[in-house]
Amino acid sequence: MLDHLAYETPAPKVIAGAKDDWELVIGMEIHAQVSSNAKLFSGASTTFGAEPNSNVAFVDAAMPGMLPVINEYCVEQAVRTGLGLKAEINLFSAFDRKNYFYPDLPQGYQISQLYHPIVGEGEVIVDMGPGIGRKVRIERIHLEQDAGKSVHDMDPNMSFVDLNRTGVALMEIVSRPDIRGPEEAAAFVTKLRQILRYLGTCDGNMQSGSMRADVNVSVCRPGQYEKYMETQDFGHLGTRCEIKNMNSMRFIQAAIEFEARRQIAILEDGGEITQETRLYDADKNETRSMRSKEEAHDYRYFPCPDLLPLEIEQSWVDDIAKTLPELPDEKKARFVTEFGLSEYDAGVLTAGVRNAAFFEAVAEGRDGKLAANWVINELFGRLKKEDHSISESPVSPAQLGGIIELISKGDISGKIAKDLFEIIYTEGGDPAKIVEDRGMKQVTDTGAIEAAVDEVIAANPAQVEKAKENPKLVGFFVGQVMKATGGKANPKAVNEIVSAKLGL
Amino acid sequence: MADLNKLTIADARDAMRKGDLTSAELTEACLTEIEGAGALGAFVHNTPDLARAQAKAADERIKAGDAPDMCGIPLGIKDLFCTKGVASQAGSRILEGFVPEYESTVSQNLLDNGTVMLGKLNMDEFAMGSSNETSVYGNAVNPWKIDDRKLTPGGSSGGSASAVAANLCLAATGTDTGGSIRQPAAFTGITGIKPTYGRCSRWGVVAFASSLDQAGPMTKSVRDAAIMLEAMCGHDPKDSTSADLPVPNFEAMLTGDIKGKKIGIPKEYRMDGMPDEIEALWSTGADMLRDAGAEIVDISLPHTKYALPAYYVIAPAEASSNLARYDGVRYGHRAKLAAGDGITEMYEKTRAEGFGDEVQRRVMVGTYVLSAGFYDAYYNRARKVRALIKKDFDDVFAQGIDAILTPATPSAAFGLGEMENADPVKMYLNDVFTVTVNLAGLPGISVPAGLDAQGLPLGLQLIGRPWEEGDLLNIAHEVEARAGFVAKPQKWW
Numbered sequence: 001m002l003d004h005l006a007y008e009t010p011a012p013k014v015i016a017g018a019k020d021d022w023e024l025v026i027g028m029e030i031h032a033q034v035s036s037n038a039k040l041f042s043g044a045s046t047t048f049g050a051e052p053n054s055n056v057a058f059v060d061a062a063m064p065g066m067l068p069v070i071n072e073y074c075v076e077q078a079v080r081t082g083l084g085l086k087a088e089i090n091l092f093s094a095f096d097r098k099n100y101f102y103p104d105l106p107q108g109y110q111i112s113q114l115y116h117p118i119v120g121e122g123e124v125i126v127d128m129g130p131g132i133g134r135k136v137r138i139e140r141i142h143l144e145q146d147a148g149k150s151v152h153d154m155d156p157n158m159s160f161v162d163l164n165r166t167g168v169a170l171m172e173i174v175s176r177p178d179i180r181g182p183e184e185a186a187a188f189v190t191k192l193r194q195i196l197r198y199l200g201t202c203d204g205n206m207q208s209g210s211m212r213a214d215v216n217v218s219v220c221r222p223g224q225y226e227k228y229m230e231t232q233d234f235g236h237l238g239t240r241c242e243i244k245n246m247n248s249m250r251f252i253q254a255a256i257e258f259e260a261r262r263q264i265a266i267l268e269d270g271g272e273i274t275q276e277t278r279l280y281d282a283d284k285n286e287t288r289s290m291r292s293k294e295e296a297h298d299y300r301y302f303p304c305p306d307l308l309p310l311e312i313e314q315s316w317v318d319d320i321a322k323t324l325p326e327l328p329d330e331k332k333a334r335f336v337t338e339f340g341l342s343e344y345d346a347g348v349l350t351a352g353v354r355n356a357a358f359f360e361a362v363a364e365g366r367d368g369k370l371a372a373n374w375v376i377n378e379l380f381g382r383l384k385k386e387d388h389s390i391s392e393s394p395v396s397p398a399q400l401g402g403i404i405e406l407i408s409k410g411d412i413s414g415k416i417a418k419d420l421f422e423i424i425y426t427e428g429g430d431p432a433k434i435v436e437d438r439g440m441k442q443v444t445d446t447g448a449i450e451a452a453v454d455e456v457i458a459a460n461p462a463q464v465e466k467a468k469e470n471p472k473l474v475g476f477f478v479g480q481v482m483k484a485t486g487g488k489a490n491p492k493a494v495n496e497i498v499s500a501k502l503g504l
Numbered sequence: 505m506a507d508l509n510k511l512t513i514a515d516a517r518d519a520m521r522k523g524d525l526t527s528a529e530l531t532e533a534c535l536t537e538i539e540g541a542g543a544l545g546a547f548v549h550n551t552p553d554l555a556r557a558q559a560k561a562a563d564e565r566i567k568a569g570d571a572p573d574m575c576g577i578p579l580g581i582k583d584l585f586c587t588k589g590v591a592s593q594a595g596s597r598i599l600e601g602f603v604p605e606y607e608s609t610v611s612q613n614l615l616d617n618g619t620v621m622l623g624k625l626n627m628d629e630f631a632m633g634s635s636n637e638t639s640v641y642g643n644a645v646n647p648w649k650i651d652d653r654k655l656t657p658g659g660s661s662g663g664s665a666s667a668v669a670a671n672l673c674l675a676a677t678g679t680d681t682g683g684s685i686r687q688p689a690a691f692t693g694i695t696g697i698k699p700t701y702g703r704c705s706r707w708g709v710v711a712f713a714s715s716l717d718q719a720g721p722m723t724k725s726v727r728d729a730a731i732m733l734e735a736m737c738g739h740d741p742k743d744s745t746s747a748d749l750p751v752p753n754f755e756a757m758l759t760g761d762i763k764g765k766k767i768g769i770p771k772e773y774r775m776d777g778m779p780d781e782i783e784a785l786w787s788t789g790a791d792m793l794r795d796a797g798a799e800i801v802d803i804s805l806p807h808t809k810y811a812l813p814a815y816y817v818i819a820p821a822e823a824s825s826n827l828a829r830y831d832g833v834r835y836g837h838r839a840k841l842a843a844g845d846g847i848t849e850m851y852e853k854t855r856a857e858g859f860g861d862e863v864q865r866r867v868m869v870g871t872y873v874l875s876a877g878f879y880d881a882y883y884n885r886a887r888k889v890r891a892l893i894k895k896d897f898d899d900v901f902a903q904g905i906d907a908i909l910t911p912a913t914p915s916a917a918f919g920l921g922e923m924e925n926a927d928p929v930k931m932y933l934n935d936v937f938t939v940t941v942n943l944a945g946l947p948g949i950s951v952p953a954g955l956d957a958q959g960l961p962l963g964l965q966l967i968g969r970p971w972e973e974g975d976l977l978n979i980a981h982e983v984e985a986r987a988g989f990v991a992k993p994q995k996w997w
């Protein structure tokens with residue numbers, strides 16, 4: 001996008017404290033479940049919503065002597081994601097064990113990539129409105145195993161464990177602290193999700209837990225962030241707190257807002273922020289301390305001896321790069337230049353890859369702007385009303401394209417087109433044939449229109465006199481003619497003929 | 505034929521081929537012998553019914569012709585190997601009642617070759633020990649005896665060593681993380697080879713220290729080791745550290761010709777306070793190889809003295825993580841909980857009850873060396889030492905050395921209980937000649953080469969180039985032939 005469209009950096013969010021103005025500095029860690037049928041180190045299925053403990057291989061349950069074997073497809077997906085974020089792909093990466101005890105972690109360690117992640121530095125442009133974009137640097141992406149699920153509410157005395165999710169591949173996407181407000185944070189997640197969905201590497205479903213965010217929040221006085229950016233010295237920034245495991249855009253914003261205000265209040269009171277992990281309570285709209293830095297686990301990371309370092313070939317990476325789809329930023333820029341759309345419309349149309357494909361099929365060889373209007377206003381509007389996705393659209397691109405062609409040729413008016421759209425939406429059918437069969441075709445024959453105009457003028461002599469003094473009344477005649485022709489007369493032609501006949 | 509259980513694999517194979525012997529007879533002889541050998545504490549889970557069924561199937565296969573060499577050979581399997589439908593406890597209370605639903609690749613490979621499993625063999629808990637005194641089943645006992653004392657068969661594969669030396673089975677599987685095949689082999693007068701790391705699959709073998717663990721055969725002869733190793737090893741896609749290399753016919757490589765082979769004698773293995781008879785055995789071994797036409801070369805492996813400390817950082821570090829899964833949640837022992845106990849109490853009580861002292865000690869050491877602030881000083885430094893030790897070996901091999909001759913152990917078998925109150929580090933010294941081999945991932949073999957003054961067996965160790973087990977076995981075969989070690993323990997059990 002930067003190559004095609006110029007962007008301005010948005011202003012950071014400023015919160016006025018009791019004494020001072022404060023700015024927010026936010027970094028995020030996004031856990032994105034890799035779209036893959038099998039887990040990261042086992043052949044067990046990753047299907048969501050299966051019977052508890054039905055998708056569990058021996059290695060997932062950490063049975064004695066069981067060993068992990070890397071799923072090549074998950075590696076490919078991570079590489080694809082890295083390429084999509086214009087990031088460095090590390091041909092050498094390695095897996096480490098992160099050790100801690102929890103019943104939903106059968107091995108007693110999570111296999112992750114602390115020291116040598118598979119993907120290095122990249123970037124995401126976060127859209128904050130037409131012409132405004134925040135560049136967020138990606139620090140790294142690593143592959144790791146998801147944990148299982150503890151169930152505490154089935155029995156008063158016991159807890160249960162479901163290992164279906166245990167070992168499912170996650171990509172942890174770590175950003176630099178380049179996000180400057182709650183809205184930007186949500187927009188960052190949205191943009192990331194959009195890219196991952198384009199790539200097909202994560203379904204981005206936050207409700208089912210396919211995407212979760214840890215948010216690091218700190219506050220600083222205006223000017224401090226710029227010093228950090230210049231030096232990359234975190235000393236210029238405030239102490240951060242990490243809010244764990246957020247799974248909704250709304251909560252992310254609310255949690256950041258609360259957390260920032262909490263920190264500002266402490267600082268303005270002369271207190272200090274202690275680095276800690278916090279949880280967001282959506283019911284109370286507050287963050288609560290989960291554990292302090294002192295209580296933090298010592299994960300005793302060390303290289304996983306069951307797995308050899310992951311060495312991949314540049315040629316393999318190149319092959320994956322060749323299969324990369326057009327990404328949102330590029331597509332948006334192309335829609336602007338190729339179809340003459342506004343950046344806003346291009347943004348709406350490229351938000352989802354299927355939407356964009358639908359639009360392109362409609363616009364192909366037709367009036368792009370007109371196609372955009374129809375897809376966005378009529379089709380999306382109608383689908384939204386019925387809570388349908390684009391894949392459930394009863395109107396095909398060919399049908400909508402047909403309607404647009406009829407408009408462009410002047411065969412039907414915009415108003416008739418809306419009726420036609422409604423017919424096709426509910427009944428289906430070929431637009432041109434429907435127009436023909438139901439006599440919806442616009443009358444452009446000036447002879448016929450002249451006759452109709454003459455009739456209306458003859459029938460309304462009083463109005464004719466008035467109109468000669470007040471030309472605005474021409475609308476009355478146009479309306480009458482349209483009514484007389486059943487709305488099929490070309491309004492532009494009617495207007496011209498009425499004006500001429502009235503001598504206006 | 506009498507005393508069938510005393511046969512070697514090679515002899516039994518040949519006899520079965522000729523039709524002079526059936527696996528059923530052989531198996532029955534072993535089962536009878538096992539029944540009378542409770543005092544040795546070698547077999548801890550017996551599977552006679554399974555053994556008889558497997559023997560029957562093996563006999564049919566032999567009759568049909570084209571059976572593999574190992575077909576019909578009755579074996580003992582170390583308790584560290586998971587065996588489908590048969591208790592597999594790794595000598596630990598924490599795996600009480602655990603019966604795997606899967607078969608380890610190595611034991612499956614053996615089954616595919618038609619072997620017969622007589623039962624599971626005693627071992628130090630989680631393979632941590634050098635005397636088989638840390639087992640939940642109690643001690644395994646060395647069939648060798650010189651006075652009233654019961655002697656250790658060594659460890660951790662003590663049950664395997666005892667069973668093979670006492671002719672309870674024709675051979676056994678062992679595993680070796682720091683010497684656990686070679687030291688007990690030396691203590692009991694049998695042969696044991698730890699192949700190159702990656703030669704045998706670790707899948708289904710309860711992990712102690714993943715980067716060091718290797719399975720191998722424990723046998724009555726070098727030829728048997730060659731035959732059995734071939735059946736055990738091979739590439740396994742289920743183990744990422746398993747090597748995708750062809751498996752040669754090791755037995756065919758026992759040519760008896762080692763002329764021109766360069767055998768290195770590392771000066772750093774001459775330890776202070778080493779008993780004279782070990783020293784003497786070592787030079788005798790060198791002489792034997794020289795007589796066979798090999799060239800004896802003095803070499804230096806300068807980082808040897810750091811091997812034991814590095815090993816006792818790396819192995820416990822990996823173990824502390826590998827053993828985290830024994831938490832009482834899914835299988836094995838779970839402590840009875842008091843009212844109000846939560847998950848933390850469940851972990852603490854389960855692991856306190858389930859793990860013995862030595863395992864707890866190593867889990868704590870491992871946790872410590874990996875902890876924040878100590879990682880670089882211990883674990884990372886140990887990894888660097890490990891790289892240097894490997895380089896020592898690479899360097900001498902690059903100089904043309906074919907194999908390295910060392911003693912297998914610093915002493916003969918000691919009495920059970922003698923080390924009870926000793927500093928644990930003293931016990932660790934048993935591994936001084938063997939751990940370097942694991943750290944470098946090399947093949948190493950222990951061959952019985954003589955008796956000490958009291959009449960207890962002593963072994964020599966040969967260390968080979970990576971993936972050159974065939975060559976190593978051939979050299980060991982020559983030592984075996986020239987040493988002419990034929991002594992057997994007197995049956996007292």
